[in-house]
Amino acid sequence: xxxxxxxxxxxxxxxELYASMFAGKLETQPFSRNMIGTFAELVRGTGNLRAADVGxxxxxxxxxxxxxxxxxxxxxxxxxxxxxxxxxxxxLRFDEARMEALPVEDGTLGGVLAxxxxxxxxxxxxxxxxxxQVRVLAPGGLLLVSFFATDGPEPVRFDHKVxxxxxxxxxxxxxxxxxAGLVPFARLLHDPASERGFLDAHLLARLR
Numbered sequence: 063x064x065x066x067x068x069x070x071x072x073x074x075x076x077x078e079l080y081a082s083m084f085a086g087k088l089e090t091q092p093f094s095r096n097m098i099g100t101f102a103e104l105v106r107g108t109g110n111l112r113a114a115d116v117g118x119x120x121x122x123x124x125x126x127x128x129x130x131x132x133x134x135x136x137x138x139x140x141x142x143x144x145x146x147x148x149x150x151x152x153x154l155r156f157d158e159a160r161m162e163a164l165p166v167e168d169g170t171l172g173g174v175l176a177x178x179x180x181x182x183x184x185x186x187x188x189x190x191x192x193x194x195q196v197r198v199l200a201p202g203g204l205l206l207v208s209f210f211a212t213d214g215p216e217p218v219r220f221d222h223k224v225x226x227x228x229x230x231x232x233x234x235x236x237x238x239x240x241x242a243g244l245v246p247f248a249r250l251l252h253d254p255a256s257e258r259g260f261l262d263a264h265l266l267a268r269l270r
Contacts, residue, residue, distance in 0.1 A: 077143055102173075116164065
């Protein structure tokens with residue numbers, strides 16, 4: 063299996079546990095919560111309220127974006143996660159999709175949220191994923207990407223509890239955003255919320 067198939071199968075197998083662990087987790091994560099709120103405010107400011115929660119999992123952040131005034135929909139690799147999200151949030155749209163081939167028209171979104179959803183992508187494949195985010199964003203559209211950050215010079219592969227994942231130097235990730243045609247303009251690094259010891263990182267970028 064390719065890493066996408068491995069990741070999909072792994073998340074299919076932990077849907078209920080994952081949903082129970084993360085459905086209300088932002089209540090104890092003020093940094094993440096406020097970065098998502100800032101992202102939603104800036105997307106509203108573009109006048110284009112359409113936003114994709116890419117790697118939406120059980121759909122809790124899609125629902126949060128909807129509550130913040132966006133026309134939000136969720137996309138996820140895992141069909142079991144999509145089924146759960148549809149049951150949990152029947153008024154919202156959720157579809158199965160790979161991050162490197164989003165079922166979205168070119169240049170139509172005001173925002174893309176990628177909340178720890180790129181962490182399973184091998185470093186060599188990440189530029190293609192970012193190019194896909196750029197493809198679907200309208201000019202001036204916003205991307206908020208969150209990930210585990212390392213102080214070292216290179217990405218670090220680690221054993222995530224669900225599937226193998228990578229942490230990134232924040233500056234190197236920001237350079238990838240720039241190379242994809244985005245303008246990073248805000249970043250937040252804070253102490254880890256887990257025992258792994260990586261920093262939590264959030265980067266906001268705008269399409270030129």
